[in-house]
Amino acid sequence: MRPKIRVKGVEPLKKRWIGKACFVDLAPRRAIPYPALMITIAALYHFTRFADPAALQAPLRLLCAQQGVKGSLLLAGEGINGTIAGSKDGIAAVLGHIRSLPGCADLEWKESFAQTMPFGRMKVRLKREIVTMGLPDIDPKARVGHYVPPADWNDLISQPDVAVIDTRNDYEVAIGTFEGAVDPGTRSFGEFPAWWEANKDRFHNKRIAMFCTGGIRCEKSTNFLLSQGVQDVFHLRGGILKYLEEVPAEQSLWQGECFVFDARVSVGHGLQPGQNESCGACRRPVTPEDRSHPSYEKGVSCPACAQEYDAQDRARFRERQKQMDLAAARGAVHLGG
Secondary structure (H helix, E strand, O other): OOOOOOOOOEEEEEEEEEOOEEEEEEEEOOOOOHHHHOEEEEEEEEEOOOOOOHHHHHHHHHHHHHHOOEEEEEEEOOEEEEEEEEOHHHHHHHHHHHHOOOOOOOOOEEEEEEOOOOOOOEEEEEOOOOOOOOOOOOOOOOOOOEEEOHHHHHHHHOOOOEEEEEOOOHHHHOOEEEOOOEOOOOOOHHHHHHHHHHHHHHHOOOEEEEEOOOOHHHHHHHHHHHHOOOOOEEEEOOHHHHHHHHOOHHHOOEEEOEEOOOOOOEEOHHHOEOOOEEOOOOOOEEOOOHHHOOOOEOOOEOOOOOOOOOHHHHHHHHHHHHHHHHHHHOOOOOOOO
8 A cells, every 4th residue: 555644734635656756745734934944054164273184074974964964065184164055953963063073163154044955965075275275375273364244344345445355266256246346357266366466566555355255265365465465454254145144235235146156056135045047067157148148058058158168068968957857857856967
């Protein structure tokens, strides 16, 4: 006999079986509290000295698997960085474990929510740096710029003697940034030191205010500028994500959406999911306008990468998109997406 499925608070309308899997359409008879419907997402980083980061990898990966938590965590001798998603209790368990690691008791994180899981799997990787700048002498534990809370950020960047620099990659800046911010046009964070060397004279006698997604790149970029002799260096505490969480839209100087490194692609004020999608070929964000462009093909190309791949690549991308569409039709997730 087929087992009966009972869900408290809802009444099943329709059941259908495919093999051993049962799919049930449910009509809610009672409102479920908002958090119960959501996936909890925690974005975190912490600079500390790990004597043996490799020894931390397996226990952390195992705990995430046990708790059903997915996402990406990077471990290095300089600390930990990443974003994870799962149930409220699962995220709490993983964060509790991370806080028990050497030097991580005061770990901070930024929390948001999504209706669907934004990651396909869990990755815990070992790296040389938790955010790659390529300068071994950079040490955010030694000194960084002045932290500016989101509530005070507007006042700072509105001052005429302040230059505002976006430390993110060009494709991130393309979909949103602060009003009047300088875009270095870098393709990776490792290009920032060379950009500064070539452009530093533009900022003579200026106070420098820097920002990034969650704050981690500014920990290194402000340390770098201080090492270059810049006196007044500031950065947005908690990054853009904290600003969008705390500053009301009607008071905001943020323009556009903020790119995030998960399936949401971008978020807006209140950390609500944005309107951007990810290009299946180059992984750059694709705006609603981009999706109307003749060079856009879902999973295959976007205006930014239309000239970057050959016919063989495009055929491979189309096959991957086909498999993703078939998986979606079955109610499954294709991990290659």
